[in-house]
Structure formats: C-alpha cells, structure tokens
Amino acid sequence: MVERSGPPQEPGKEDKPKPWRAEGLPGTPGGKPKINWWRFVLTLLVVYAAFFFISSFFDDGKVEKISYTQFVAQVTAKNVKDVNAQGYSITGELKAAAQDPDSNNKSYTTFSTEIPVFVDNVQLMQQLSASGVDLTAEEINTGSRGILVNLLLSLLPIAILAGLWIWIMRRGASMMGGGGLGGLGKSKAAKPVEQAKVRVNFEDVAGIDEVENELVEIVDYLKEPGKYRRLGAKLPKGVLLAGPPGTGKTLLARAVAGEANVPFFSASASEFIEMIVGVGASRVRDLFEEARKVAPSIVFIDEIDAIGRARGGAGGIGGHDEREQTLNQILTEMDGFSGAEGTIVIGATNRPEVLDPALLRPGRFDRTVMVAPPDAKGRVAILEVHTRSVPLDGDVSLDQLAKTSPGMTGADLANLVNEAALLAAKRGKEKVSMADFADALEKLQLGTARSIIMPEEERTRTAYHEAGHALLGMLQPGADPVRKISIIPRGRALGVTLSTPDTDRYAYDYNYLRGRIIGALGGMAAEQVIYDVITTGAENDLEQVTMIARGMVGRWGMSEKIGPLTILSNDGSPPQAAPATLAAVDEEVRRIVDECYEAAVRLLSDNRDKLEAIVAALLEKETLDESEAYAAANLTRS
Numbered sequence: 001m002v003e004r005s006g007p008p009q010e011p012g013k014e015d016k017p018k019p020w021r022a023e024g025l026p027g028t029p030g031g032k033p034k035i036n037w038w039r040f041v042l043t044l045l046v047v048y049a050a051f052f053f054i055s056s057f058f059d060d061g062k063v064e065k066i067s068y069t070q071f072v073a074q075v076t077a078k079n080v081k082d083v084n085a086q087g088y089s090i091t092g093e094l095k096a097a098a099q100d101p102d103s104n105n106k107s108y109t110t111f112s113t114e115i116p117v118f119v120d121n122v123q124l125m126q127q128l129s130a131s132g133v134d135l136t137a138e139e140i141n142t143g144s145r146g147i148l149v150n151l152l153l154s155l156l157p158i159a160i161l162a163g164l165w166i167w168i169m170r171r172g173a174s175m176m177g178g179g180g181l182g183g184l185g186k187s188k189a190a191k192p193v194e195q196a197k198v199r200v201n202f203e204d205v206a207g208i209d210e211v212e213n214e215l216v217e218i219v220d221y222l223k224e225p226g227k228y229r230r231l232g233a234k235l236p237k238g239v240l241l242a243g244p245p246g247t248g249k250t251l252l253a254r255a256v257a258g259e260a261n262v263p264f265f266s267a268s269a270s271e272f273i274e275m276i277v278g279v280g281a282s283r284v285r286d287l288f289e290e291a292r293k294v295a296p297s298i299v300f301i302d303e304i305d306a307i308g309r310a311r312g313g314a315g316g317i318g319g320h321d322e323r324e325q326t327l328n329q330i331l332t333e334m335d336g337f338s339g340a341e342g343t344i345v346i347g348a349t350n351r352p353e354v355l356d357p358a359l360l361r362p363g364r365f366d367r368t369v370m371v372a373p374p375d376a377k378g379r380v381a382i383l384e385v386h387t388r389s390v391p392l393d394g395d396v397s398l399d400q401l402a403k404t405s406p407g408m409t410g411a412d413l414a415n416l417v418n419e420a421a422l423l424a425a426k427r428g429k430e431k432v433s434m435a436d437f438a439d440a441l442e443k444l445q446l447g448t449a450r451s452i453i454m455p456e457e458e459r460t461r462t463a464y465h466e467a468g469h470a471l472l473g474m475l476q477p478g479a480d481p482v483r484k485i486s487i488i489p490r491g492r493a494l495g496v497t498l499s500t501p502d503t504d505r506y507a508y509d510y511n512y513l514r515g516r517i518i519g520a521l522g523g524m525a526a527e528q529v530i531y532d533v534i535t536t537g538a539e540n541d542l543e544q545v546t547m548i549a550r551g552m553v554g555r556w557g558m559s560e561k562i563g564p565l566t567i568l569s570n571d572g573s574p575p576q577a578a579p580a581t582l583a584a585v586d587e588e589v590r591r592i593v594d595e596c597y598e599a600a601v602r603l604l605s606d607n608r609d610k611l612e613a614i615v616a617a618l619l620e621k622e623t624l625d626e627s628e629a630y631a632a633a634n635l636t637r638s
C-alpha cells in the first residue's frame, strides 16, 4: 500500500432532514405562522353548532304543533289570545294552558298549526273576531331567522366540505414531503428553522482570500441594495461556487449571508427530488417564495450537479422528468427576479464540468467562483481560525503543521485540530501539544491503527513490501520525499508508506508520473525480488498504477504514439475513439507499466543492501519517520 497525498475526504457535514434550512430569519423562530387545518375545521364545526343552537331559540321555544281541529276547538272555547298568520301557517298563544292531546300530562300555551286549503276562511275569521283574538299576518316566506341567516346556514355545509378538501390536499402534499408515514402529523415541522444557530461571517473563513474578494461586492449589495439600484447597476442573480468537497463552499455561502446580515436559506438539490414528479418543482417554488418574502436574502443550493446535469448526461438521481422539472423551476425562479428584489442564489458543486450550460447562461449562475484547496499559507490561516478556542502548548508550530499537510482541505484541517484536541483530552493534558497534532495527523493521513497480531512471516513480508515502496521513492530524483513508513495494520492495509511534496504541486511532468508508477510498483517488485511470489497485497497499488498510466496515455498526451488527444474522460463516460485507437491506448499503457516494473525490479536488486537495512529498522521500530527512514537507507534527501 502506498499513500500519496491528503487524508481520506471527510463526508459532507450537513445532512439534516428536508426540505431546507434557514437562518437569520426576522421575527420569531419558525417564521411565518402556519395555518392549522385541524383547528380550522374544528372552528367551523363549533360555529355551525352554535348557529343551530341560537336559531332554535328564536324558532320554537315551547311551541306545540296542534291539529286544525284542536285549534278550532280552542277558538270555539274562546281560549285564544292572539294569532299570527303567515300564509296558511298559524302561530298563536292561548289565554289559559290547554291539555296536550298527544300526551296527557303535558300542557301548552303557544301553538302552531296549518289551515287546510279547503277550509272556509270566512267562517274562521268570524269566529276569531267574535272571540276578540288579536289577529296579525306576515308576508309569506319570511322566517323568524331572516334571509341572511338562512342563506348562511345553507352555505355552511359546503364551506365545511371545501375546507376539509383543501386540508386533505395540503396534508397529502406535506406527507409526500415528509417522507411517507413519517410525515404524518408533521406538517407543521416542514420547515425546520435553526434560529439559534450561530451565524458565521468572513472572520471564520480563512486562506481563500481571493474567493472572498469576489463575494465582497455581493455582501455590499445585500447590505445596501438602494445604492446599487439608484445607479441602475445589475448584480449577478446567481453565483456558482465550484471546488472539491471540504474546501469551504457551504461555509462561504453562510458567511456571505452572515456578513450582510440577511436571511439564509439552504437546501441540497438532491433533497428536492422525490420519486413523484412535480414535488421537486413545488418545493423550489415554496423555497423561493419564502426567501422573497424576507428579501434581501440568500438562497443556497448545494450539490446543484445532482439536478443540473447536462440533459442526456449519464447518472443522476430521481426520474428524468422530475430532475428536469426541478431544474426548470429553479431557472424560472431565477429568471423571475427583477433583480430589485435582492434575493441572490448561490449554488455549489464539486463537478462544474457536468453542469447543464443552461444553468450558466447570463441572468442565471452568471458568475463562477473556483474554490481550491488552500496552499501552505492558507492552511496556516485556517489552522489559526480553528485553534482560536483551543489552548495550545508553546511547542505547537502551525507553520510546521501546514507544511506537512499538503492537499488537505479546510474541512480536513478542522478535523485535524479536533482530533488533536480529543487526543490531548484523552491523555489528560491541559493544553494541546505538537505531539498530539503529530499523532492526529498520522491517524488522519495513514488511518487508524488496528490492534491485530500479525504472524511473523507476514509481518516480514509486509516490511519488504513497504521498504520497496519507500526505497524507490527515495532513489527517484524529483519524487516526493518519503515522510513515514509503517507496518502497523490500518484499515484494510497491512502497512503504509506516505510521501508528500515539500510544496504544493499543481502540475506533474512525465518523469514525475513515471517515478510514481515505479514507486507504486515497488512493493510488488520487492516481494518478487525477495520471495519470487506475488501476493494480493498489491491490489491498491495496481489500481493507482493503472489510473496514472491510463491518464498519461489517454488524457494528458504523454504517449508519442497516441499523441495529444483526450480519449478517456475523467467522469467515467465511454471513451470517444475508434476501436483501433483504444487498442493502441491499451498497448501503450501496458508498455509504460511493463517498463516501470522492470525498472523497479532492477533498482531494488541493485540496492538490496539498502532494502534489507530499511526492513531491519522497520521490524524493530514498526514506524519510521522521514529522518529515520533516510538514515536507515543511508541516503540523504535529494
């Protein structure tokens, strides 16, 4: 196993549930109050019931419905005090309570009855006036409730049904969002808002000043949009941050919002997409709606390549239609800004090369900012930021740490500081010392040691394997210096050899790459020279060898026979070349690797004494650092 550059990449740090997060919103936590549909329906029901109750008061009281015969009997008995007629319906009051004809022990004074149409009204009239009844009449159809009340009562059931329907629709949508049954009753929690979260600003971002400077203008605009509007200046609607994971893209976006003190909405593009077509688009719409309400604000869309891939490109998540619709909705929202609203979209991606060109057109993400891993000076600055609240021992040199951690990103460095602090705490120390940092760095760069007892035979073979890598690294002019050799098993590897450059390297020449192939083959070659067998321990090495050799031939134009052509792409898409060319590429790759292997075997055979010396030192100490390794081989660093 041969390890070359930085430690394993730390996976993305934020993976909270969907659909988006916000910080810095004005007002109370939770932002805009949400309509509670349960309460809404309940209120409707209560109002409805109250209406019935009240109207029943007006209506009947203790009105007794009696037959016409009964009524006539009371009139004849001169017991009727007054009568109110509404068409053929009559209500009235008796002078003295009369016995209810239906039930013996009940009596009544107020009554209502209907006059049969065929009854001779004249006779009734005479009888009534003869007994001195107070007679009034009312217009037909005017109930005691009044038209308005009647209308309302008849409309209520429809209103309730409509309310119920809307509620179910809403809940259905939020259930899709909330993820199946888990979303049940969770509709209120659809927008988690971390109000208490500490906001970051440019103070917290270090080592990438040139990137920061590109964003200063945007901060200024968000702070004082009026200044720009008066001059008619148009700002980019979208800024795309492109760079490897852990370089601080999310941090930067948050810092822009924090610096300008505007609300920050963030979502990962993959969180928008569900299996149901249309859900993503509606989530995007909601997100932008919220953001515009509190403008000026920032909408941050992480991993935008998950939906922003060029159409027809390979891979991606969710259905094709769903991805496309979600992307289109984002584009529509961005097009929809008049620019005066002050909502700026920041996107982030690890792979800008796969993005749909439509995303990068003017008026959309029309500014791309590359965020690269920091250089040595940047690493010092980042370490300073992350050790602000860590008590450091006097011997700690951040410069030294920065020098020995090429290729590490901001996230790696933050992790390094944390690991060192954990180690110091575990060791019961008050301050973090350089030794803690060194051990933490080793753990990050080489992996965590496994406590397994290796059989002696295998331990020796591993020592030869690693010594082979290391010696070839030391012998090649221009190769990265060997920093550490270890035969302590870590992860899947039985041993590790670590080489890192003195300064950050950005481009590699033919001889350097050839040297790396030879070094990577060194383990296998050593086993061949000493034992004349090949073991499975070289699998990882061979993967690296193949990758470099194929790159040299198929991508970097380093083979004369193939010439300066890109035949193999780096995103795994099928090669663009005729079968004959592909065969030639394979042949060239094979030639390079074969030559390198021969060179490796020859170098090791010629320097067998040095190989044996390193092996002896390794078996004794298990881990050699840079000076110990060069001393054992009796070599000085070139």
Ligand code: ADP
Pocket (backbone or CB within 6 Å): 012, 013, 204, 205, 206, 207, 208, 243, 244, 245, 246, 247, 248, 249, 250, 251, 252, 348, 382, 385, 409, 410, 411, 412, 414
């Ligand atoms: P990305 O989004 O590019 O993958 P992040 O912004 O999530 O990276 O970075 C993860 C963490 O690494 C940050 O929270 C921060 O602690 C640290 N970090 C990364 N870059 C920097 C930097 N330039 N300055 C300070 N800290 C950084």
Ligand code: ZN
Pocket (backbone or CB within 6 Å): 001, 002, 465, 469, 523, 524, 537, 538, 541
């Ligand atoms: Zn190896």
Ligand code: MG
Pocket (backbone or CB within 6 Å): 012, 246, 249, 250, 251, 302, 348
């Ligand atoms: Mg990120």
